[in-house]
Amino acid sequence: MDSFAFIIHPISVKRDVQRKYPFLGRILSEHQIEFFSQFFPPVYLSEIEGITSAATGKQIKGWLIACPLTPRQMLELPEARVYRKIIQTGQMAERLGAQILGLGAFTSVVGDAGVSIADGLAVPVTTGDSYTVAVAVEALKRAAELMDIPLRNTSAAVVGAAGAIGQVCAELLAEQVARLALIGRRADPLEVLRDRLKVRARGEVVVSTDMSPLAESQLILTVTSALHAVIQPEHLRPGSVVCDVARPRDVSAMVAAARDDIFVIDGGMVDVPGPVDFHFNFGFPPGKAYACMAETMALALEGRFEDYTLGKHLTRARVDEISAIARKHGFRLSGFRSFEKEVTQEQIEAVRRNAKRRRK
Numbered sequence: 001m002d003s004f005a006f007i008i009h010p011i012s013v014k015r016d017v018q019r020k021y022p023f024l025g026r027i028l029s030e031h032q033i034e035f036f037s038q039f040f041p042p043v044y045l046s047e048i049e050g051i052t053s054a055a056t057g058k059q060i061k062g063w064l065i066a067c068p069l070t071p072r073q074m075l076e077l078p079e080a081r082v083y084r085k086i087i088q089t090g091q092m093a094e095r096l097g098a099q100i101l102g103l104g105a106f107t108s109v110v111g112d113a114g115v116s117i118a119d120g121l122a123v124p125v126t127t128g129d130s131y132t133v134a135v136a137v138e139a140l141k142r143a144a145e146l147m148d149i150p151l152r153n154t155s156a157a158v159v160g161a162a163g164a165i166g167q168v169c170a171e172l173l174a175e176q177v178a179r180l181a182l183i184g185r186r187a188d189p190l191e192v193l194r195d196r197l198k199v200r201a202r203g204e205v206v207v208s209t210d211m212s213p214l215a216e217s218q219l220i221l222t223v224t225s226a227l228h229a230v231i232q233p234e235h236l237r238p239g240s241v242v243c244d245v246a247r248p249r250d251v252s253a254m255v256a257a258a259r260d261d262i263f264v265i266d267g268g269m270v271d272v273p274g275p276v277d278f279h280f281n282f283g284f285p286p287g288k289a290y291a292c293m294a295e296t297m298a299l300a301l302e303g304r305f306e307d308y309t310l311g312k313h314l315t316r317a318r319v320d321e322i323s324a325i326a327r328k329h330g331f332r333l334s335g336f337r338s339f340e341k342e343v344t345q346e347q348i349e350a351v352r353r354n355a356k357r358r359r360k
């Protein structure tokens with residue numbers, strides 16, 4: 001049976017360590033976990049079964065394996081050391097017999113986004129970022145429809161727009177919305193992106209290194225590699241939709257607590273075809289996976305055992321191709337969740353009512 005492996009790592013440090021080591025996760029502080037995990041070997045988590053192509057009936061199996069580093073460590077430890085640890089984790093996938101390896105969350109953000117990691121391994125590697133782009137933009141557009149926000153007349157923003165995922169999301173949105181703000185930390189790469197997008201954009205494209213354009217934006221896609229939330233309640237206008245693709249999250253939990261007039265959705269969640277069992281709780285409801293995991297699975301179902309999405313410059317062609325492959329095998333955008341809870345139709349109605357009241 002064809003197979004894949006996927007690397008995950010602790011993001012919400014204490015909670016995620018408890019998923020595998022309940023006792024250690026309870027007694028150690030976050031600081032202690034961060035310190036000890038530098039010396040911890042890669043961890044085998046589970047075998048995944050039941051993934052079945054809706055098109056061909058082909059079944060695959062997979063493995064979840066963990067790189068013990070946290071997002072902070074991946075950004076702050078010397079790059080070579082982080083690569084070494086991720087490659088060691090990839091070698092575990094090779095020993096298990098995986099034919100393709102997916103890099104989850106920060107293992108795909110660090111350094112050159114998978115290129116050096118793929119160079120250090122025999123197994124083909126993908127970051128999963130191409131399908132993440134496709135699913136994030138689809139989710140934002142579907143949420144806009146639910147909120148009766150017509151794309152053509154809308155102001156939108158991409159936060160983290162100069163990043164690997166952000167750039168292509170911005171490219172796709174620029175062609176469809178009336179005004180697009182590109183937001184990030186450094187003006188230079190944002191200006192380069194703006195100049196490239198201007199040629200095919202429907203309307204104005206502006207650049208900002210602060211969150212002020214969010215006060216005018218009805219649709220926001222946020223995908224930074226920040227370690228802490230960057231979007232706060234006071235940044236947002238009533239009735240806006242925010243699709244948060246980043247892990248750790250970009251949208252502060254305060255938004256859920258303080259703003260009942262904003263529709264925040266968790267980006268990048270898909271339904272997996274077949275009676276999938278991950279045999280490990282990584283925080284999603286049964287049958288659902290991150291889009292980046294789904295890219296790895298879809299490639300395995302398609303028999304495409306090759307390096308697929310690597311590096312910081314994604315292409316539209318790959319985004320379109322992996323969307324078609326995933327659709328063919330039965331992967332679908334999942335229903336909406338917000339801060340890990342399912343969103344109901346009543347909640348959407350309430351957000352619309354509250355936004356109208358707030359605007360008055």
Ligand SMILES: NC(=O)c1ccc[n+]([C@@H]2O[C@H](COP(=O)([O-])OP(=O)(O)OC[C@H]3O[C@@H](n4cnc5c(N)ncnc54)[C@H](OP(=O)(O)O)[C@@H]3O)[C@@H](O)[C@H]2O)c1
Binds near residue numbers: 225245
């Ligand atoms: N949901 C999913 O399925 C899924 C899949 C893959 C990745 N992800 C998540 O997506 C996020 C981005 O991944 P990526 O590969 O696109 O990373 P990336 O290429 O490193 O891009 C991140 C961008 O965010 C910017 N940024 C960092 N901190 C910021 C801040 N405080 N304020 C504004 N901008 C900031 C960075 O700016 P600089 O250029 O200045 O550093 C960079 O342009 C990560 O959180 C990752 O875990 C989610």
